[in-house]
Amino acid sequence: MPNGSRAMRKFIVGNWKMNGTSADLAEIEAIAAMATSYAASVDSALCIPATLIDRATSRLLEYTLGGQDCHMQVSGAHTGCVSAEMLADAGAALTLVGHSERRAGQNETDADIRGKAQAAQNAGLKVIICVGETLEERDAGQALEIVLGQVQKSVPDEAGSDWLSIAYEPVWAIGTGRIPEDSDVAEMHWAIREQLVARFGPDGKNISILYGGSMNGDNAPMLLAIPNVDGGLIGGASLTATKFEPILAAAAKSS
Ligand SMILES: O=C(CO)COP(=O)(O)O
Numbered sequence: 279m280p281n282g283s284r285a286m287r288k289f290i291v292g293n294w295k296m297n298g299t300s301a302d303l304a305e306i307e308a309i310a311a312m313a314t315s316y317a318a319s320v321d322s323a324l325c326i327p328a329t330l331i332d333r334a335t336s337r338l339l340e341y342t343l344g345g346q347d348c349h350m351q352v353s354g355a356h357t358g359c360v361s362a363e364m365l366a367d368a369g370a371a372l373t374l375v376g377h378s379e380r381r382a383g384q385n386e387t388d389a390d391i392r393g394k395a396q397a398a399q400n401a402g403l404k405v406i407i408c409v410g411e412t413l414e415e416r417d418a419g420q421a422l423e424i425v426l427g428q429v430q431k432s433v434p435d436e437a438g439s440d441w442l443s444i445a446y447e448p449v450w451a452i453g454t455g456r457i458p459e460d461s462d463v464a465e466m467h468w469a470i471r472e473q474l475v476a477r478f479g480p481d482g483k484n485i486s487i488l489y490g491g492s493m494n495g496d497n498a499p500m501l502l503a504i505p506n507v508d509g510g511l512i513g514g515a516s517l518t519a520t521k522f523e524p525i526l527a528a529a530a531k532s533s
Pocket residue numbers: 293377447451452453454455490491492493511512513514515
């Protein structure tokens with residue numbers, strides 16, 4: 279996990295989304311073994327379905343596994359939900375919150391996401407808060423305003439680089455094979471960095487800002503070279519060790 283020192287090690291995180299059953303535990307092991315060979319220079323983690331965390335962590339004590347969401351309450355009458363304590367109890371070391379697929383599909387608000395992030399931190403998990411604009415918002419010239427608003431409202435006041443990372447994921451780049459221009463990524467990451475520093479002082483420089491959206495082995499060298507891109511959040515290209523490895527290799531080169 280990133281230790282919060284600038285001249286930051288890259289942080290490469292896979293998000294398996296709603297993919298994976300016990301038949302895929304061997305692939306998770308293959309990814310962990312591959313990632314461990316880059317561990318001297320790259321931090322990495324894999325966010326897998328909650329149902330697999332316990333079995334995967336009992337096989338992979340050395341590799342960082344995470345969840346993809348958590349509830350903001352510790353326990354109670356929330357049928358079907360998983361709390362941060364439950365993720366931690368299963369062996370997770372981190373969780374995503376606020377992914378655009380949850381913001382859109384489950385109507386999650388910035389206030390919900392802030393509560394989830396705080397709950398996860400209280401449970402001892404590291405947290406990646408996801409933000410990103412839709413294509414309509416970008417085309418309307420509102421991308422910066424939307425994303426900075428999400429960061430402002432979904433990041434808790436108590437945030438620190440010892441537990442928080444941000445993932446900038448333009449919604450229109452997710453799973454589409456399209457990525458933004460380098461200059462657009464640079465502008466957004468710079469703006470997020472400025473906001474974090476204005477709010478959290480020098481520690482804001484140490485909060486990792488990941489890029490996500492159609493990152494793969496071909497475009498990772500270019501994306502990871504952009505200033506303030508401290509790593510990646512990868513969907514499709516994290517599903518196998520073969521596809522994920524070139525991204526870790528690119529991160530190792532650019533660290
Ligand atoms: O949503 C993402 C990661 O959280 C990105 O997904 P893809 O890498 O499949 O575009």
